[in-house]
Structure formats: structure tokens, C-alpha cells
Amino acid sequence: MDYDETLVDCGAGPHWPLASTVRDRGRGPLPAGLPAEVLRRTTEMLGEARVPSTGVGESAALDLIAGLLDNHGIDLSHPHAAAHLQPPVLQVAVDADALASASNASMDTYDSGPATLAIEQWVVRALARLAGFGPEADGVLTPGGSISNLLAVLIARDSAAAKVGIDVRRHGIDGLDRPMVFCSELAHFSVQRACAALGLGEDAAVTIASDSDFRMRLDVLEAELARPGRTPIAVVATAGTTDYGSIDPIAGIASLAHQHGAWLHVDAAYGFGALFSDRLAPLLAELPVADSVTLDLHKIGWQPAATSMLLVADRNRFASFGRSVDYLNPADDIDSGLDGLLGRSLQTTRRPDAVKVATTLTAYGRTGLGAMLDTCHELAHAAAARVVADSNLELLAPVTLTTVLFRVAGEELAAAELDAVQGEVRRRLLTxxxxxxxxxxxxxxxxxxxxxxxxxxxxxPNATATDVEELLDQVVATGHDVLAGRAA
Structure with a gap:
């Protein structure tokens, strides 16, 4: 594949106040050493694995743990940290998260934290509006995108059962004829996990081939949905695949899903943040046709993990989660306005993660967050341009959001050997x-x-094109060493 990338000028730009647990910027993003050795050193500093009979005191304990994180932890604010959808976090979000922890509020009932209930509902309404959903939309914060996807498939299953008169909550899914969930071959593995957890079995997740642009193929989906003897309960489109950032054709998928009575869920854990950017928001113009959406602000959003959310276009779809519990939310308390968000989640005690989100949205607004994303998007294009210009490297996919797929070149090597080179290069860099x-x-x-x-x-967003150049220089140098070692 040949991709023509234009180098983007990524100057230093504004400095965003990112938090870091690491004070020594003389080191890289990871501690040096083999994993077993790093873990051994860390464990030894903690001492014997037992609860001590006598503590060392608060200051000493904090100093100990801070030292472990400083010397043996990860520094995501380092400009050469670029492995996963795991960003550095904004200092204001860390500070707000400390406020949330100090409150120890829970989201299940009014008397467990009234202010935090209002804050979460404000955040949900704000992000539902950003997604293009109407006034009937609702949502809930969850511990991560995998749980958001699980809730979406659960709602889809219950909705499909209700259509044929089955009360799943009481009687299970026996009355559903082979319930199936359809997703791209590039969808997140949490879709299969959700099917397993809900008693459908991982085989209930039917994977659909993707095209040359890494997007779900509508012709294959149409054929699979039409196969007899199955009940399509949901189709999961992906808006921002983990590896490519590619976005499935959401409107076309929605049309096919709804023709077959299936729920359309969009896993936008990665891609939702594009809505903060005027430049990238058109990529998600079709999002409002979804029945539900997963988003992760601990990816594009720069929030401490975990900060995920499930949005639904119709709040009534949460009905099957409803509970009235004598010690929490008896019916007369609900009627008096003392209810909370117990009926939005599988959790009872649930920490107020919306506090950090509301603080960040208020601090930076859509424009500020969009500027951070635009910087990262430009860096990805700059990286791709460098790869294309360097004969030692090879670009393997175009840039959509902020990921760049490439490899160390080695045309004289067999495919399996060249694959092994990539793994060795990465391991040498990590260690x-x-x-x-x-x-x-x-x-x-x-x-x-x-x-x-x-x-x-x-x-x-604080990394620069120079940082990316230096990172790729080290990849090339390590690649030379690995290739030379294999040739020797």
C-alpha cells in the first residue's frame, strides 16, 4: 500500500497542564530493565506481602508509593509514550478526581450524594447533545468501554425479548431463537465478552468482514442479517477502531439493523472525542441514528481512568435496570424525588466520576479539547509523513484519528521473519x-x-513533531541493530 502523506507543521503550540507521577524527566516513559527485574525491584521495596502489624505513618507511606511510581512506573506525559489509547491526564481532572474521592459520594440514591447526581446528569445531557441526540436521551458513566458495551448489548437483548413477550429479567432468554450480535472483524473484543457474560455465548457474536479502508462491509452484513433461523438483537458499529481509527458506515449499518429489528450500538470509545474538533467532527456526522453509543473520555478527553459512558437515544430503554430496594430507594421515597441513578447501572455503589468530567468541560470547553485533539491528529500525520519519507520504514495504513501503523522495512526477509523483527524492535525499545x-x-x-x-x-498534546522524529530515529536505529544481528 502506498500512502501519500503531507507533512504537517506541528510547532510547540500551547502547553497543556498535564499531570505526571514521574519527577525525573531524565528517564524515558518506562523504567529500564527486563520486566521480571523491574517487578522484582518494585516488590522488594514494598517488603514481605503481608499487612504490617504497625504502620510507618502517612508521610512515610506516601513517600514510599510515590518513589515506586517515580522509579518503576509509567510516565504517560513523556513525549515518547505512544503505545496505547492511554493518554496523559489533565492536572485539573486529577484535582477534581481528588475532590470526588474525598466526598466518597455514590450515585445510587439522592442521599448518597445530591450534588454529584446533578453533576452526572449535566454531563450526560451535555455529551448527548454533542452526539446529536434529542431531549429523550439519557446515559450513565461506567468503569470502562467494555462495561458500556456490555450494558448496550444487555439493553438490546432485553429489548428484543420484550418484542416477543419475554421477561428476560425473570425467565431468561430461552424464548429467543438463537439471538445474535453482529460486529466488524475489527470491533473491540469486549463485544464477544459481552455475549459470553450475558449467556449468549461468544459464538453469538458474528463478525463481518471489513473493506480496504478497514470499515465494515455493508454487503456482508446484509447477507448475514438475512440468514434464517437467527434473531438479530444488535449490530455494533465501530467509530474509531483501536488500531486504525477507522469509522464504520454508521447510517448504512443503521438502515440494515433497523430493517431486521435489531438495536444499533456504536462503539465510539475512541472516536467520540472527534466531536470536540471542528476538523474531525464530520467523521461522526451519522452518529445520531444510533440507539446507543459508548464513549471513553479516558482516551480522547484526557481524563484519569476510568471515565466511560453509555448514551441511549431513549431513556426508557433503561427500564429493565429499574429496582426499588427497601433500604435504598423504596417506592414512596422515589415518588418524593429521593431517587438516584441505581436504575441506570449494574453497580450499586458507584463513584462520582462525572466530577472530573464536568470540571474539565467547564475549564476547557469544546474549543480547548478540540485544539488538543487537532494537535495530536497533526502529529499523527507528521509521523506518517516521516515514515513515508524514510526507506527504513514502511507505512501500513492511512491516518484517520491519531494512530499510525508502520513497520521496520526489510524486503529481503520472509514474511514470518520480518514479523519477528517488529516484535524484537518493540521489546528492545520497551526494555x-x-x-x-x-x-x-x-x-x-x-x-x-x-x-x-x-x-x-x-x-x-504537548508532544511536538521533533519529539516524533526523535522517537522514530530510535525505532530506525533499533531496527538496524536487530536486522544486523539476524544477518550476522
């Missing part, structure tokens, strides 16, 4: 502590075999 990059596998496309790829996930 050096200097560079943190990811890896994945690009599926076969256009007559080209599947290939192991190196991956940059660029989510640090």
Missing part, C-alpha cells in the same frame, strides 16, 4: 525504557498477506 510504542497485526488486504505492525498512538 530500554526510552520509547513506548505498541504493536498489532494488520489483516491481509489487496493481495498482501497479514503483517505484524508497530503502532504509534499519539495522544499527548
Amino acid at each position: 530500554s525504557g526510552r520509547v513506548l510504542i505498541g504493536r498489532t497485526k494488520v489483516p491481509a488486504r489487496n493481495g498482501r498477506p497479514a503483517a505484524v505492525a508497530l503502532k504509534l498512538t499519539l495522544l499527548n
Whole structure:
């Protein structure tokens, strides 16, 4: 594949106040050393694995743990940390998260935290509006995108059962004829996990082939939905695949899903943040046709993990979660306005994660968050341009959001050996502590075999094009060493 990338000028730009647990910027994003050695040193500093009979005091304990994080932890604010959808976090979000922890509020009932209930509902309404949903929309914060996807499939299952008169909550899914969930072959593995957790079995997740642009193929989906003897309960579109940032054709998928009476869920854990950017928001113009959406602000949003949310277009779809519990929310208290958000979640005690989100949205607004994303998007294009210009490297996919897939070149090597080179390059960089990059596998496309790829996930808005150049210089140098060692 040949991709023509134009180098984007990514100057230093504004400095965003990102938090870091690491004070020594002389080190890289990871501690140097083999994993077993790093973990051994860390454990030894903690001492014998038992609860001590006598504590050392608050200051000493904090100093101990801070030292472990400083010396043996990860520094996501380092400009050479670019492996996963795991960004550095904004200092204001960390400070707000401390306020939330200090309150120890819970979201289940009014008397467990009234202010935080209002804050979460404000955040839900604000992000539902950003998604293009109407006034009937609702949502809930969850511990992560996997749980948001689980809730979406659960709602879809219950909705499908209700259509044929089955009360799943009381009687299970026995009356549903082979319930199935359809998703792209590139969808997040949490879809299969959700099917397993809900008693459908992982085989209930039918994977649909993707096209040359890594988007779900509508013709294959149409054929699979039409196969007899199955009940399509949901179709999961992906808006921002983990490896490519690609966005499925949401409107076309919605049309097919609804023709077959299936729920349309959009997993936008990665891609939802595009809505903060005027430049990238058109990529999600079709999002309002979804029945539900997953979003993760601990990806594009720069929030401490975990900060996920499930949005639904119709709040009544949460009905099957409803509970009236004598010690929490008896019916007369609900009628008096003392209810909370117990009926939105599988959790009872649930921490007020919306506090950090509301603080960040208020502090930076859509414009500020959009500027951070635009910087990261430009860095990804700059990285791709460098890869294209360097004969030592090879670009494997175009840039959509902030990920760059490439590999160390080696045309004289067999495919399996070249794949092994990529793994060795990444491991050497990780154990050096200097560079943190990811890896994945690009599926076969256009007559080209599947290939192991190196991956940059660029989510640090304070990184610069120079930082990316230096990172790739180290990849090239390490690649030379690995290739030379194999040739010797």
C-alpha cells in the first residue's frame, strides 16, 4: 500500500497542564530493565506481602508509593509514550478526581450524594447533545468501554425479548431463537465478552468482514442479517477502531439493523472525542441514528481512568435496570424525588466520576479539547509523513484519528521473519525504557498477506513533531541493530 502523506507543521503550540507521577524527566516513559527485574525491584521495596502489624505513618507511606511510581512506573506525559489509547491526564481532572474521592459520594440514591447526581446528569445531557441526540436521551458513566458495551448489548437483548413477550429479567432468554450480535472483524473484543457474560455465548457474536479502508462491509452484513433461523438483537458499529481509527458506515449499518429489528450500538470509545474538533467532527456526522453509543473520555478527553459512558437515544430503554430496594430507594421515597441513578447501572455503589468530567468541560470547553485533539491528529500525520519519507520504514495504513501503523522495512526477509523483527524492535525499545510504542497485526488486504505492525498512538498534546522524529530515529536505529544481528 502506498500512502501519500503531507507533512504537517506541528510547532510547540500551547502547553497543556498535564499531570505526571514521574519527577525525573531524565528517564524515558518506562523504567529500564527486563520486566521480571523491574517487578522484582518494585516488590522488594514494598517488603514481605503481608499487612504490617504497625504502620510507618502517612508521610512515610506516601513517600514510599510515590518513589515506586517515580522509579518503576509509567510516565504517560513523556513525549515518547505512544503505545496505547492511554493518554496523559489533565492536572485539573486529577484535582477534581481528588475532590470526588474525598466526598466518597455514590450515585445510587439522592442521599448518597445530591450534588454529584446533578453533576452526572449535566454531563450526560451535555455529551448527548454533542452526539446529536434529542431531549429523550439519557446515559450513565461506567468503569470502562467494555462495561458500556456490555450494558448496550444487555439493553438490546432485553429489548428484543420484550418484542416477543419475554421477561428476560425473570425467565431468561430461552424464548429467543438463537439471538445474535453482529460486529466488524475489527470491533473491540469486549463485544464477544459481552455475549459470553450475558449467556449468549461468544459464538453469538458474528463478525463481518471489513473493506480496504478497514470499515465494515455493508454487503456482508446484509447477507448475514438475512440468514434464517437467527434473531438479530444488535449490530455494533465501530467509530474509531483501536488500531486504525477507522469509522464504520454508521447510517448504512443503521438502515440494515433497523430493517431486521435489531438495536444499533456504536462503539465510539475512541472516536467520540472527534466531536470536540471542528476538523474531525464530520467523521461522526451519522452518529445520531444510533440507539446507543459508548464513549471513553479516558482516551480522547484526557481524563484519569476510568471515565466511560453509555448514551441511549431513549431513556426508557433503561427500564429493565429499574429496582426499588427497601433500604435504598423504596417506592414512596422515589415518588418524593429521593431517587438516584441505581436504575441506570449494574453497580450499586458507584463513584462520582462525572466530577472530573464536568470540571474539565467547564475549564476547557469544546474549543480547548478540540485544539488538543487537532494537535495530536497533526502529529499523527507528521509521523506518517516521516515514515513515508524514510526507506527504513514502511507505512501500513492511512491516518484517520491519531494512530499510525508502520513497520521496520526489510524486503529481503520472509514474511514470518520480518514479523519477528517488529516484535524484537518493540521489546528492545520497551526494555530500554526510552520509547513506548505498541504493536498489532494488520489483516491481509489487496493481495498482501497479514503483517505484524508497530503502532504509534499519539495522544499527548504537548508532544511536538521533533519529539516524533526523535522517537522514530530510535525505532530506525533499533531496527538496524536487530536486522544486523539476524544477518550476522
